[in-house]
Amino acid sequence: MIQRNLEIGRWHVEFYFCPDGYDIDAILDRMYDFGAPAHRMRQALDLMENGGPDKGFTFSNPFERIAMIVIGPTSSGDEFLDSIVHELHHLAVHIASALGLDLRNESPAYIGGDSARELADVICRLGCGRCNG
Numbered sequence: 715m716i717q718r719n720l721e722i723g724r725w726h727v728e729f730y731f732c733p734d735g736y737d738i739d740a741i742l743d744r745m746y747d748f749g750a751p752a753h754r755m756r757q758a759l760d761l762m763e764n765g766g767p768d769k770g771f772t773f774s775n776p777f778e779r780i781a782m783i784v785i786g787p788t789s790s791g792d793e794f795l796d797s798i799v800h801e802l803h804h805l806a807v808h809i810a811s812a813l814g815l816d817l818r819n820e821s822p823a824y825i826g827g828d829s830a831r832e833l834a835d836v837i838c839r840l841g842c843g844r845c846n847g
Contacts, residue, residue: 724779
């Protein structure tokens with residue numbers, strides 16, 4: 715599992731990339747630390763145990779301004795890219811909504827784009843076979 719932390723404004727965001735399988739205990743422990751309700755932890759557990767490849771999820775606690783993104787094993791580089799873009803969209807919506815930003819504005823787009831730039835080394839490694847050599 716590859717774990718990265720980003721600070722996006724006053725938000726703390728943790729990313730968990732799991733190309734070889736989920737570390738379920740560690741992820742659920744962090745969700746608990748982040749204040750996830752039991753039903754969200756159950757959804758995450760079900761996805762990690764039964765979801766198959768090409769799955770991920772985003773959890774946010776807007777009161778604490780913390781979030782986490784988990785990307786599981788993917789069937790290809792293209793599917794990894796699809797998953798990370800999908801989850802970054804959720805993150806941008808969660809943050810923008812919590813801050814009262816207009817989702818049609820540029821600010822949510824910058825959240826996703828800036829995050830992708832900060833994660834470029836991981837995205838390149840897991841998402842682009844051409845970058846691997």
